Amino acid sequence: MTGHAPTRLMPHSDRVLPTGQLLLCGALIVTLSMGxxxxxxxxxxxxxxxxxxxxxxxxxxxxxxxLVWGASGPLIGWWADRQGALKVIWTGxxxxxxxxxxMALSSSPLVFTLSTGLTIGLAQACSTYSVxxxxxxxxxxxxxxxxxxxxxxxxxxxxQFLMVPLASWLIQHLGWSLALLALATSALLMLPVAFxxxxxxxxxxxxxxxxxxxNTSQALRHAFSHRGYLxxxxxxxxxxxxxxxxGIHLPSYLRDIQLPPDSATTALALIGLxxxxxxxxxxxxxxxxxxSWILSAIYALRALAIALFVLVPASPWSVAVFASVMGxxxxxxxxPTNAIVAQLMGVRHLSMLGGLVFFSHQIGSFTGVWLGGxxxxxxxxxxxxxxxxxxxxxxxxxLNLPVREDQAQREPHHxxxxxx
Numbered sequence: 001m002t003g004h005a006p007t008r009l010m011p012h013s014d015r016v017l018p019t020g021q022l023l024l025c026g027a028l029i030v031t032l033s034m035g036x037x038x039x040x041x042x043x044x045x046x047x048x049x050x051x052x053x054x055x056x057x058x059x060x061x062x063x064x065x066x067l068v069w070g071a072s073g074p075l076i077g078w079w080a081d082r083q084g085a086l087k088v089i090w091t092g093x094x095x096x097x098x099x100x101x102x103m104a105l106s107s108s109p110l111v112f113t114l115s116t117g118l119t120i121g122l123a124q125a126c127s128t129y130s131v132x133x134x135x136x137x138x139x140x141x142x143x144x145x146x147x148x149x150x151x152x153x154x155x156x157x158x159x160q161f162l163m164v165p166l167a168s169w170l171i172q173h174l175g176w177s178l179a180l181l182a183l184a185t186s187a188l189l190m191l192p193v194a195f196x197x198x199x200x201x202x203x204x205x206x207x208x209x210x211x212x213x214x215n216t217s218q219a220l221r222h223a224f225s226h227r228g229y230l231x232x233x234x235x236x237x238x239x240x241x242x243x244x245x246x247g248i249h250l251p252s253y254l255r256d257i258q259l260p261p262d263s264a265t266t267a268l269a270l271i272g273l274x275x276x277x278x279x280x281x282x283x284x285x286x287x288x289x290x291x292s293w294i295l296s297a298i299y300a301l302r303a304l305a306i307a308l309f310v311l312v313p314a315s316p317w318s319v320a321v322f323a324s325v326m327g328x329x330x331x332x333x334x335x336p337t338n339a340i341v342a343q344l345m346g347v348r349h350l351s352m353l354g355g356l357v358f359f360s361h362q363i364g365s366f367t368g369v370w371l372g373g374x375x376x377x378x379x380x381x382x383x384x385x386x387x388x389x390x391x392x393x394x395x396x397x398x399l400n401l402p403v404r405e406d407q408a409q410r411e412p413h414h415x416x417x418x419x420x
């Protein structure tokens with residue numbers, strides 16, 4: 001061996017995938033997966049009315065979906081870190097189609113929960129950010145990683161702008177059940193696109209600049225002893241709470257306050273459109289500014305936007321402004337959060353460790369979706385959850401301020417494999 005160290009830590013795979021191919025295929029898969037997901041709020045009233053279910057019944061299935069997505073994320077990420085993304089995404093596409101068929105045909109709350117909650121939750125874990133960003137982390141140099149994640153997230157966000165109006169149109173013209181079957185067919189498009197992300201990670205690539213990388217258990221111990229990583233997890237809980245509550249319950253809230261029927265579709269589409277701008281912008285800004293400060297600003301602005309929305313008299317214009325602002329702040333947390341995880345922990349276990357942070361996000365999602373339905377059935381109002389979402393935004397803003405990604409900790413030497 002020579003004493004000359006490589007100047008770049010990339011790639012962490014035995015072959016380099018072209019950047020354009022990575023961004024295009026990653027964006028298409030996220031577009032399909034997240035685009036379908038973001039329309040689920042449109043099915044709340046049609047499905048509950050058709051079956052005579054309460055809103056809590058629908059909400060608990062979506063809450064379980066979020067929880068399963070998050071709980072399975074670290075294990076799915078571990079699989080993707082070792083085997084590459086192709087098999088994982090194929091599994092996700094097939095499960096997504098199966099879950100949507102079950103969602104359309106189920107006639108009991110149990111079957112509905114198993115298909116909508118368990119099956120689609122697993123599908124989302126296999127086909128969204130943790131897996132896609134893991135591939136990007138292995139192939140994109142650190143100085144370009146935040147921008148690449150922002151571009152992929154922004155392009156994927158465009159899927160919400162496209163898919164929500166499409167879902168609304170399908171419900172109106174085909175009925176809610178056939179609309180779900182049509183979306184099941186579209187989920188299968190992930191299968192051919194996944195070949196563009198077919199990488200083969202090395203068995204033991206370098207991590208965080210150390211000669212001897214940490215194994216899985218050592219990486220987990222390191223992560224859970226890292227203050228910045230734990231603060232990211234806590235803040236991401238709030239992100240999940242806010243987005244899941246708004247995404248699922250906003251359409252019903254707008255109908256409850258007697259706004260025009262198309263207000264919900266317009267609001268969700270605007271969230272998707274401005275999400276493109278916000279996600280790209282934070283990915284770009286993360287190349288220049290402290291990403292933890294960006295996260296704090298996002299959470300603080302969300303809190304302000306929610307508070308103003310519930311205080312101002314509701315109208316189509318106020319809904320449009322709120323949706324546009326929240327859209328710009330919607331998934332804009334994703335690129336800086338994942339970029340910080342990569343910077344603090346390295347990319348060898350990025351899908352797994354990013355999946356753990358996302359698990360916290362999904363616990364928040366579970367809480368937001370379920371609590372929205374539970375408190376509505378209990379009190380007849382969404383207002384307590386709106387104010388809770390605003391207060392949690394302030395908490396998350398404060399939690400992210402101390403995170404110092406510019407002081408990334410090297411893997412502790414006492415955890416590294418010892419040479420004999």
